[in-house]
Amino acid sequence: xxxxxxxxxxxxxxxxxxxxxxxxxxxxxxxxxxxxxxxxxxxxxxxxxxxxxxxxxxxxxxxxxxxxxxxxxxxxxxxxxxxxxxxxxxxxxxxxxxxxxxxxxxxxxxxxxxxxxxxxxxxxxxxxxxxxxxxxxxxxxxxxxxxxxxxxxxxxxxxxxxxxxxxxxxxxxxxxxxxxxxxxxxxxxxxxxxxxxxxxxxxxxxxxxxxxxxxxxxxxxxxxxxxxxxxxxxxxxxxxxxxxxxxxxxxxxxxxxxxxxxxxxxxxxxxxxxxxxxxxxxxxxxxxxxxxxxxxxxxxxxxxxxxxxxxxxxxxxxxxxxxxxxx
Amino acid sequence: xxxxxxxxxxxxxxxxxxxxxxxxxxxxxxxxxxxxxxxxxxxxxxxxxxxxxxxxxxxxxxxxxxxxxxxxxxxxxxxxxxxxxxxxxxxxxxxxxxxxxxxxxxxxxxxxxxxxxxxxxxxxxxxxxxxxxxxxxxxxxxxxxxxxxxxxxxxxxxxxxxxxxxxxxxxxxxxxxxxxxxxxxxxxxxxxxxxxxxxxxxxxxxxxxxxxxxxxxxxxxxxxxxxxxxxxxxxxxxxxxxxxxxxxxxxxxxxxxxxxxxxxxxxxxxxxxxxxxxxxxxxxxxxxxxxxxxxxxxxxxxxxxxxxxxxxxxxxxxxxxxxxxxxxxxxxxxxxxxxxxxxxxxxxxxxxxxxxxxxxxxxxxxxxxxxxxxxxxxxxxxxxxxxxxxxxxxxxxxxxxx
Numbered sequence: 001x002x003x004x005x006x007x008x009x010x011x012x013x014x015x016x017x018x019x020x021x022x023x024x025x026x027x028x029x030x031x032x033x034x035x036x037x038x039x040x041x042x043x044x045x046x047x048x049x050x051x052x053x054x055x056x057x058x059x060x061x062x063x064x065x066x067x068x069x070x071x072x073x074x075x076x077x078x079x080x081x082x083x084x085x086x087x088x089x090x091x092x093x094x095x096x097x098x099x100x101x102x103x104x105x106x107x108x109x110x111x112x113x114x115x116x117x118x119x120x121x122x123x124x125x126x127x128x129x130x131x132x133x134x135x136x137x138x139x140x141x142x143x144x145x146x147x148x149x150x151x152x153x154x155x156x157x158x159x160x161x162x163x164x165x166x167x168x169x170x171x172x173x174x175x176x177x178x179x180x181x182x183x184x185x186x187x188x189x190x191x192x193x194x195x196x197x198x199x200x201x202x203x204x205x206x207x208x209x210x211x212x213x214x215x216x217x218x219x220x221x222x223x224x225x226x227x228x229x230x231x232x233x234x235x236x237x238x239x240x241x242x243x244x245x246x247x248x249x250x251x252x253x254x255x256x257x258x259x260x261x262x263x264x265x266x267x268x269x270x271x272x273x274x275x276x277x278x279x280x281x282x283x284x285x286x287x288x289x290x291x292x293x294x295x296x297x298x299x300x301x302x303x304x305x306x307x308x309x310x311x312x313x314x315x316x317x318x319x320x321x322x323x324x325x326x327x
Numbered sequence: 328x329x330x331x332x333x334x335x336x337x338x339x340x341x342x343x344x345x346x347x348x349x350x351x352x353x354x355x356x357x358x359x360x361x362x363x364x365x366x367x368x369x370x371x372x373x374x375x376x377x378x379x380x381x382x383x384x385x386x387x388x389x390x391x392x393x394x395x396x397x398x399x400x401x402x403x404x405x406x407x408x409x410x411x412x413x414x415x416x417x418x419x420x421x422x423x424x425x426x427x428x429x430x431x432x433x434x435x436x437x438x439x440x441x442x443x444x445x446x447x448x449x450x451x452x453x454x455x456x457x458x459x460x461x462x463x464x465x466x467x468x469x470x471x472x473x474x475x476x477x478x479x480x481x482x483x484x485x486x487x488x489x490x491x492x493x494x495x496x497x498x499x500x501x502x503x504x505x506x507x508x509x510x511x512x513x514x515x516x517x518x519x520x521x522x523x524x525x526x527x528x529x530x531x532x533x534x535x536x537x538x539x540x541x542x543x544x545x546x547x548x549x550x551x552x553x554x555x556x557x558x559x560x561x562x563x564x565x566x567x568x569x570x571x572x573x574x575x576x577x578x579x580x581x582x583x584x585x586x587x588x589x590x591x592x593x594x595x596x597x598x599x600x601x602x603x604x605x606x607x608x609x610x611x612x613x614x615x616x617x618x619x620x621x622x623x624x625x626x627x628x629x630x631x632x633x634x635x636x637x638x639x640x641x642x643x644x645x646x647x648x649x650x651x652x653x654x655x656x657x658x659x660x661x662x663x664x665x666x667x668x669x670x671x672x673x674x675x676x677x678x679x680x681x682x683x684x685x686x687x688x689x690x691x692x693x694x695x696x697x698x699x700x701x702x703x704x705x706x707x708x709x710x711x712x713x714x715x716x717x718x719x720x721x722x723x724x725x726x727x728x729x
Contacts, residue, residue, distance in 0.1 A: 284461055
């Protein structure tokens with residue numbers, strides 16, 4: 001084990017995979033000379049040279065399309081978006097080219113590409129730069145979507161994504177980059193499609209991912225003071241969902257609260273709630289509750305922004321509702 | 328709005344019911360939940376509960392009349408409501424009464440929304456039982472009628488804690504915890520071939536003779552303590568069977584056609600003769616009960632059985648039966664399995680017999696027992712092991728607490 005930041009854990013993953021496989025290369029805005037807008041690619045240009053660490057113009061649609069083309073001819077591109085908000089400009093290449101090529105070429109062109117960057121809100125970046133796009137990508141057949149919450153999962157999932165022969169969306173977090181945590185030594189790979197039980201509990205299952213894992217764990221600590229033991233499940237992969245782990249947990253706890261940073265309508269939680277009621281109907285003791293961002297463009301005002309995001313208090317309240325234990 | 332009173336399925340196997348006594352007369356005010364009538368089912372006399380508020384306007388079925396489950400037997404309405412269009416009409420074009428298309432598998436399904444689906448006009452819309460899916464499942468497993476459980480959730484929703492804290496039967500029975508095991512191919516083949524050979528339940532029988540010297544002494548010393556209720560041999564046999572089932576869970580099971588349900592507790596069906604037949608009240612979780620508790624419970628259940636005052640949850644849900652004809656001097660007999668249970672122990676009389684023991688001819692009290700096994704669930708060796716343990720336990724009564 002060694003302790004590193006989430007940012008450096010991603011850097012380790014990039015470096016190790018580029019060393020392991022010469023077809024892996026990184027491309028995006030400021031990834032080279034500037035060493036990454038969030039310093040995830042620090043040192044890579046020096047070590048791997050400008051052919052494998054490529055600075056692009058501010059032209060997301062263009063470099064994303066180049067990435068898909070490179071994947072079609074056998075390379076394994078990693079496309080960094082400075083944030084996922086900017087990927088809106090490139091979503092045609094992600095959805096219409098990367099995700100569909102394997103199917104529409106009758107299996108001739110696998111697209112082993114990784115699209116990565118920070119998603120969701122940071123602090124006071126306002127409506128256009130504070131968006132969680134999980135459900136957009138998880139909606140698309142042909143894509144896999146991961147959203148690690150810890151340095152260890154960030155490293156392990158990025159490595160698994162680079163090795164995967166399908167397009168994988170890696171949703172990181174600006175507010176997570178400085179978080180420190182233990183990462184196993186050696187070739188640490190976390191399989192795509194496996195959720196992680198971050199805390200055991202018998203009374204309610206709190207489903208979360210990415211940044212919402214932190215308030216979920218804090219809420220669990222707070223609830224434990226009132227003898228409500230919450231099981232906290234970090235989805236880690238949003239497509240495909242680990243339905244087995246979810247179902248097992250809800251069969252044990254009989255109640256479920258789903259927390260996410262996205263908006264309520266058609267969110268990840270809507271899908272998880274559907275799957276749980278379908279697979280564990282006879283085990284549910286209460287309607288499933290969701291905690292999401294408010295159904296508005298993210299306000300710039302600091303207080304309004306705080307009120308719009310999912311937080312500890314709202315998670316605790318939702319758990320009290322499903323456990324029928326009003327405070 | 329008027330509420331129709333129908334003959335409800337008040338026992339799991341009831342197909343028709345006889346109104347023994349109306350507790351209300353036409354014109355009486357009734358409240359939802361009040362007893363309207365006593366109904367004799369195939370098993371017991373049960374209370375028929377009002378499902379709506381108002382005035383008992385019409386009675387269509389007099390006392391002593393048997394009608395099919397689902398038949399209209401009366402109407403509750405407000406005092407001034409026109410109810411003439413409900414019930415038998417002189418021209419004989421009344422809508423067909425809904426027939427019971429299937430026998431409910433558990434008492435909890437005899438009321439509540441399940442019934443409302445079959446008989447949409449039976450209950451007023453505000454009489455719907457609101458319960459979480461988990462609460463419904465738990466209630467079914469416990470043989471609990473949700474109509475008798477009050478809900479503590481929002482809008483009166485019945486939730487897990489309400490079912491768990493609801494009293495089940497006089498004994499506060501525990502949940503029927505069990506494990507369902509899918510049938511292996513060999514188990515399917517055994518089941519198919521044996522049924523071809525010997526009828527729906529392929530019985531086979533194992534008999535052994537048990538030396539009762541030590542049990543006789545143990546019972547005598549327990550009863551010499553002079554502490555209230557006397558312990559009978561049958562109480563000891565029930566306890567031994569329960570403990571043996573826990574040691575041999577392969578005999579504590581239900582045949583469920585496409586799987587076998589193995590229970591974690593031993594719920595012993597005790598055959599009790601009554602005036603016009605027999606019934607098998609169940610001593611639930613007998614493995615957790617003391618001899619004295621078992622004795623008291625059996626006597627209490629048997630006495631109410633003779634008065635036909637058992638509730639359905641008191642004579643269903645057993646996992647193994649014990650039938651004792653020793654008091655009639657029967658030396659040995661074979662009992663018929665009580666499905667879906669897979670086994671039954673037929674107990675004969677204790678009689679002094681001459682037996683060879685350590686090369687000596689001695690007189691010993693001996694008892695012959697015969698185990699009936701459903702071969703689809705219990706194979707010969709499994710049954711033999713069960714019987715061997717039961718024999719050891721009766722010959723060394725301290726083994727009950729081993």
